[in-house]
Amino acid sequence: MEKYLKELENCTLCEWKCGANRLEGETGVCRVTLPEVASCTLHPAPPQSYTIFLAGCNYKCLNCQNWTISQYPDNKEKLRYEKIRGYVEPKELAEECLRNLNSLQGKRIGADRIFFSGGEPTINLPYIEKIVEEARKIDPSVKVNFDTNGFLTQRSLKRVLDFTTSITYDIKAYHDEVHRAITGAPAEPVLRNAEYIAKNAKDKLWEYRVLVIPKVNEDEIKPLSEFLASIHKSLQVCFLAFRPNFVLENHPGASRELMERCVEIANQAGLDNAYWSGTPGLSGEVLTIEDKVEDKYEIEEAKRAASYAYKAGCITHPRSCGNCGSNQDCDVKRYIPLDEESREIMRLIRFVKDLSEENQ
Template sequence: MGDLESCRLCEWKCGVNRLRGERGVCRVGRAEVAATMCSGSLASYIVTLLGCCYRCLHCNAYRISQYPDPGWHYAGHVPAAVLVAEARERIAAYRGRRIRTIGFTGGDPIIHLPYIEEVAAEVKRQGLDLGIGISTGGFATEATMERIVDLCRVITLEIKAWSDPVHRALTGSPVGPVLRNAEYLVHEGRDRIRVFRTVVIPGMTDREAGKIAAFIASLDPGVPYRLIGFRPNNVLYYHPGPSRGEMEHLCTVCRKAGLEDVAWSGYYPEAVPDEVAVEAARLAPAYGGEPGAALTAAYAAACGCPTHPRNCGACPLRDRCPATLREPWRGR
């Protein structure tokens, strides 16, 4: 943990002693875990770490990234050996898609790179066949980025904006280091790239996507690029999200910029989805013809809820309720 005694892991290079309670831009000391989960869609055991080197206005995990400011409290530091042992146990019990990595997210996990390196060493010590993954906004120093590429099997890099004014207004940080690191990743770690991505915020980053796509295409037109529809959150809670049409249009723009693999997920709905409307019509008799009840229940049915009228006490799936959590990024 010597890096934390004079921290220069991200481009702020604060130089503070995080082990003695000094706080840099990220405001955190040792790595603290907010949550863990097995993700079948990512084939990964996800570890969410507290803290971030950004102050993004649109962050959908601001209680985690802006910790400790929001006032939420979490479990705290988990030793690497304990984290890996827990991961081993939970992965063994998981009945979904095979887990191939321990993936770190946040916040931004680059500020906890020494801890992640400890976890990687512990994975080897415990004999697990798991790689390391990182999802980052790319605001690392050159030295940190080199370590990330050497360490990871899978890397997701988010380029939040192309122009420096937009990037600074949105994140509080300059964009130069991010573009530099994106170029380094393509040249030195191309096989590790899962995706590059950008959150599309109407009137803010929507005009940036084509420029980002052209930049990526100039490096390697085959790099996967994903556009993520903004959902109102945090400081931008009352700002509108993009429509389906806007997302499709931006994908076309990015392809015309030279990228071969472009897709999108998430948008701010303007109407009830067709599949939900069909479910509502089907379920109407079960709810006495009450349209409000049928529409409400249709969202549960679309997730896989089998009992209608809903009756959780008699449901055969109550120990694995499919309506407990909807992961919108898994579909459009």
């Protein structure tokens, strides 16, 4: 066993603090034992980088666009065609990163940093630290970005801040029950860590990223903006337009009007650096709220998100994956959405249905 992985004997890297002995094959909420690389690629989206996607996540988000990676290894039986690179020696990966950053293609897109993403990279923090250590032996000035959902312990966050140049930080919701309904995890540690970064490491913050899902978290934009503005008005906040994905595969995407309204709301709350990106306007259908979860949540949008989770097989409401008896055998993690072709047929059927309703 590699010495730097020793702390996986009693894993408390993220706020679930499972204490699993991952070296002996025990798993916590993330279900990951040893670090596995899903894939690596030069990435032209800012901050331009050589991106390492690490398999596995401590959340079970309904909207995940990287669900093949994040819900690994539970979906691997059903995803036989998906390739996971697996464990790669840190030194080998560090050399690969620098080779790509210094390549013609890397220079052409302006890639200037190693970008750790996933899944959630926190669950493999000791591995990442080792890769960065090896990379900086070759080039001490190499930059590093950490892309996180914010659900890490304060100790882990401080370790991350020690080696990162920049942080991209996702926040899914302000209210706890909406956050739980979407992700399966509480909001408090995420807001706490967001505040810590803003107050203690603002220079490292690339941006907070808020995925805007119509009728699921759009009412969260105002309180979230007010929360961030109360810390610092100049914080960078990027609103991303939701595209139908994973469990929310049939839910409508965010419209352009909604995205523009988010920026307006953020400006009114006092944020000076709010903007949006993504592809708006994808069609879909909003799910009706399920009787089975209605009385478990107070907020309408939480009820709707939880209804999607319930339909996908989530048995614990309010959602709380850390305390759920099914967290080692979870149907949400095994959820497989329709492929693109079948989804296109569904869109066509919906279009024809809408048209015939209009003509009645």
